[in-house]
Amino acid sequence: MESKKVLIITYYWPPAGGPGVQRWLKFVKYLPxxxxxxxxxxxxxxxxxIIDEELASEVSDKAIILKxxxxxxxxxxxxxxxxxxKKISSGIIPNQRKQSFTEKLFLWIRGNxxxxxxxxxxxxxxxxxxxxxxxxxxIDTIITSGPPHSLHLIGLGxxxxxxxxxxxxxxxxxxTIGYHNKLKLSASASKKHKDLxxxxxxxxxxxxxxxxxxxxxxxxxxxxxxxxxTNGFDxxxxxxxxxxxxxxxxxxxxxxxxxxPRILWKCLKELVKENPNxxxxxxxxxxxxxxxxxxxxxxEFKLDKYVNNLGYVSHKTAVxxxxxxxxxxxxxxxxxxxxxxxxxKLFEYMVSERPIxxxxxxxxDFAEIIRNTNTGIFVKYDEIEKLxxxxxxxxxxxxxxxxxxxxxxxQQYSRKSLTEKLSKVLKSEI
Numbered sequence: 001m002e003s004k005k006v007l008i009i010t011y012y013w014p015p016a017g018g019p020g021v022q023r024w025l026k027f028v029k030y031l032p033x034x035x036x037x038x039x040x041x042x043x044x045x046x047x048x049x050i051i052d053e054e055l056a057s058e059v060s061d062k063a064i065i066l067k068x069x070x071x072x073x074x075x076x077x078x079x080x081x082x083x084x085x086k087k088i089s090s091g092i093i094p095n096q097r098k099q100s101f102t103e104k105l106f107l108w109i110r111g112n113x114x115x116x117x118x119x120x121x122x123x124x125x126x127x128x129x130x131x132x133x134x135x136x137x138x139i140d141t142i143i144t145s146g147p148p149h150s151l152h153l154i155g156l157g158x159x160x161x162x163x164x165x166x167x168x169x170x171x172x173x174x175x176t177i178g179y180h181n182k183l184k185l186s187a188s189a190s191k192k193h194k195d196l197x198x199x200x201x202x203x204x205x206x207x208x209x210x211x212x213x214x215x216x217x218x219x220x221x222x223x224x225x226x227x228x229x230t231n232g233f234d235x236x237x238x239x240x241x242x243x244x245x246x247x248x249x250x251x252x253x254x255x256x257x258x259x260x261p262r263i264l265w266k267c268l269k270e271l272v273k274e275n276p277n278x279x280x281x282x283x284x285x286x287x288x289x290x291x292x293x294x295x296x297x298x299x300e301f302k303l304d305k306y307v308n309n310l311g312y313v314s315h316k317t318a319v320x321x322x323x324x325x326x327x328x329x330x331x332x333x334x335x336x337x338x339x340x341x342x343x344x345k346l347f348e349y350m351v352s353e354r355p356i357x358x359x360x361x362x363x364x365d366f367a368e369i370i371r372n373t374n375t376g377i378f379v380k381y382d383e384i385e386k387l388x389x390x391x392x393x394x395x396x397x398x399x400x401x402x403x404x405x406x407x408x409x410x411q412q413y414s415r416k417s418l419t420e421k422l423s424k425v426l427k428s429e430i
Contacts, residue, residue, distance in 0.1 A: 003032065003035050003036060003037040004035060004036050004037065004141070004426070004427065005036075005037045005039055005137065005138070005139045005140075005141070006031070006036050006037070006038055006039065006139070006141045006142070006143060006426060007039045007041060007130070007133075007134065007139050007141070007142045007143070008024060008027075008028065008038055008039065008040045008041065008142075008143045008145070009041045009126070009130075009142065009143065009144045009145065009151050009154055009155065010024045010040065010041070010042060010144075010145040010151065011042070011043060011046065011119060011145075011148050011151060012024075012048070012145075013025070013040065013042040013046075013059075014052070014053075014055035014056040014058065014059055015048070015051050015052060015053050015055060015056055016046070016048040016050065016051070016052070016055075017048070017050035017051055017052030017055065017312070017314070017315065018049070018050040018052075018254070019231075019253065019343070019344040019345065020147075020171065021052075021055060022231065022315075022344055023145070023169075023171055023231055023344070024040070024145055024169075025055065025058055025059065026232070026234055026415040026418075026419070027415075027418075027419050027422060028040060028059070028060050028063050029058065029059075029060045029234075029415070029419075030415060030416050030419035030420075031419055031422075031423060032060065032062040033416070033419070034419065034420055034423035035423070035427075036423055036426060036427075037062070037064070038060070038062070038063045038064070039063070039064040039066065039137075039139065040063050040064065040065050040066065041066045041067075041068070041126070041130060042065065042066070042067055043067065043068065043069070043070040043072075043119075043122065044067040044068055044069045044070070045069050045070060045072070046070065046072070047072045050289075050312060052314050052315050053314075054314045054315065054316055055315060066130075066133065068122075068125060068126060068129055070119065070121065070122040071121040071122070072118065072119070072121075073109075073114060073118045073121075115189060115192050115193060115196070116148070116149040116150055116153070116174070116193055116196055117147065117148040117149060117150050118148070119148040119150040119151070120150045120153075122150060122151075122154070123150055123153045123154050123157065124157075126154045126157075127154055127157035127158055127161070130142075130154070130158055131158060131161055131162060134158065134162055134164065135162070139164070140163075140164055140165060141164065141165045141166075141167070141426060142155055142158060142159075142164050142165070142166050142167070143155075143166075143167045143168075143169055143208075143426075144166070144167075144168050144169065145169045145171060146168070146169070146170060146171065146172075146174070147171065147172055147174075147177075149174050149196070149197075149200075152168050152200045152204075153196065153200070155168060155200070155204065156199065156200055156203055156204075159203055159204070160203075165205045165206075166203070166204045166205050166206075167204065167205065167206045167207075167208055167425075167426070168200055168201070168204035168206075168207050168208065169208040169209075170207065170208065170209050170210070170214060170218075171210060171231075172210075172341070173214055173217065173337075173340060174193070174197040174200075175190075175193050175194050175197050176217060176337050176340075177337065197221070198221055198222075201218060201221050201222040201224065202221075202222050202223075202224065204224060205224065205225075206224065206225050206226075206227060206425065207222065207224055207225070207226045207227070208226075208227050208229055208422075208425075209226060209227070209228055209229075210228070210229070210230050210231055210342055211228065211230065211340045211341070211342050211365040212228055212340075212365055213339050213340035213363075213365050214228075214340040215228050217340065227425050229418055229421055229422055229425070230342060230347070230413065230418065231342065231344040231346075231347055231418075232347045232413040232414055232415045232417070232418045233347040233348050233350065233351045233410075233413060233414060233415065234414070234415040234416075235414075236316075236319050236348075238316070238319050238320055238323060240323075241320055241323040241324035242324060243324055243325075243326065244283065244285075244324055244325055244326055246281050246282065246283040246326075247278070247281040247282050247283065247326050247327075247394075247395055247398050248283040248284075248285050248308075248324075248325045248326045248327070249268075249282075249283070249284055249285065249325070249326070249327045249328075249329055249357070249391075250285035250286075250287060250321055250322075250325035250326075250327070250328055250329060251284075251285070251286055251287065251288075251328075251329040251331065252287045252288060252318050252321060252322060252328065252345055252349075253287070253288045253318075253343065253345050254288050254289045254290075255286060255288065255289065255290040255291060255294045255331075256291055256294075256333070257291040257292075257293040257294065258333045258335075259294075259331050259332065259333050260291075260293055260294045260297050261331050261359050261381070262297060262301075263359065263379075263381055263382075263383075263384050263387060264329070264331070264359060264387065265297055265298060265300075265301040265303060266301065266384065267384060267387050267388045267391060268282070268284070268301070268303055268306075268391075269301040269302060269303060270388065271388065271391060271392070271395075272303070272306070275392075277399075278392075278395055281395075281398075281399075282306050283306055283308055284298070284303060284306050284307045284308065285308045285310065285321065285325060286307060286308070286309045286310065287310045287311075287312075287313055287318060287321055288311070288312055288313075288318075289311075289312055290309065295309075319348060319352075322345075322348055322349060322352040322354065323352050323353070323354070325354055326354065326394070326398055326403055327354060327355055327356075327357055327391075327394050327403075328349045328352065328354050328355070328356045328357070328376075329356075329357055329359075330343060330345070330346055330349060330356055330357070330358040330359070330360075330366065330370075330376075331358075331359045331360070332358075332359070332360035332361065332364060332366070333360075333361075334360065334361050334381040335361060336361065338360065338361060338364070339360075339361055339363050339364050339365060340365055341364075341365075341366070342365050342366045342369065343366065346366050346369065346370075347413050349375070349376075350369075350373055350375045350405075350407055350410055350413065351407070351410060352405075353404055353405055353407070354404075354405055355375070355376045355377075355394055355403065355404070355405045356370055356375050356376030356377070356405070357376060357377060357379070357387070357390060357391070357394075358370050358376060358377065358378040358379070359378075359379055359380075359381065359387070360378065360380070360381075361380065361381070362380050364378070366378075372409065373407050373408055373409055373410060374405070374406060374407055374408050375405050375407045376405060377390045
């Protein structure tokens with residue numbers, strides 16, 4: 001039987017690093033197993049804030065890759081301030097009180113001039129190019145993955161011109177994502193974002209989301225079918241790791257300014273002060289981009305000497321640290337808007353056999369996953385005694401050599417199982 005062709009329009013693709021690339025890289029890897037031929041459309045000259053050359057080896061040799069050049073304002077802006085531009089494009093937005101004039105200007109331009117985002121100039125040439133390709137290659141299904149949400153406007157343009165079935169995949173929300181209100185939006189820019197979001201949600205045939213909270217949020221904006229397909233974990237070819245000798249608490253991934261858990265720093269300061277043995281064995285590992293505000297807070301609580309700041313590492317090295325660290329930290333911003341965010345690394349954490357300490361707002365979707373899979377504990381930002389007791393419990397298990405997570409029900413989150421679910425949605429007559 002001939003495979004069904006599906007055109008996937010995505011911005012993040014190897015050699016892009018970070019979490020944005022993983023979702024569709026893995027779906028594309030497994031879609032051929034379920035009778036679907038992936039055709040992937042990506043920019044020829046992207047500006048990625050994080051590069052991971054090792055991910056190129058994971059691109060399926062069964063995928064057809066299409067590329068087209070893109071005009072990226074970030075490339076132009078980096079002439080003036082490469083470091084600031086790179087941080088803002090990767091989501092690390094400095095605290096408003098500490099923003100320089102240049103940072104404030106970049107944020108204002110990003111929010112009010114480039115709507116919905118800085119990839120807006122890729123829309124028209126992509127619609128023109130893909131309209132011809134779709135007709136010549138008899139493709140009847142397209143998928144757009146955002147952010148950047150400009151890619152959904154490519155889908156919108158194609159839907160208006162052709163008889164195609166369009167799936168709009170939201171890895172993150174649009175107007176309610178945590179950083180949206182930091183973009184210094186004017187009233188007219190804010191309205192334009194909401195109007196575009198509404199048009200996409202009400203024109204696409206099916207909406208794909210990564211959490212139940214986002215599904216509920218979108219159900220108030222559209223009557224179109226909404227399918228929840230979370231992120232997940234893949235089988236990683238990683239040698240068995242020797243556990244860290246120290247009691248290492250590891251945060252892996254971007255540590256944003258507003259993801260700064262003062263509750264955790266306070267707990268650790270007290271434990272170091274009260275428990276000489278804990279003080280001797282404790283290590284705080286930071287792996288990935290860390291905002292200056294987080295480093296300043298760590299210093300404020302006098303924890304500098306316990307920090308092992310490794311910076312950005314390849315995905316493979318990050319997974320190795322997930323397997324060797326004693327405890328894994330998963331921290332989300334304490335706000336209503338972030339309840340729907342399920343960090344992609346959660347699923348890799350869950351198969352590491354290391355216990356997770358999750359900190360986030362009450363009602364977080366990822367809290368339910370941690371509880372249901374027995375992979376760690378979750379605390380709200382006002383539960384300092386619970387957090388302190390949990391760290392001590394894990395430390396006692398560490399001293400006995402018994403510290404380990406005993407996970408249950410993980411198979412539903414494997415990338416292959418999730419791709420099978422996606423393939424059924426793609427082949428359905430919703």
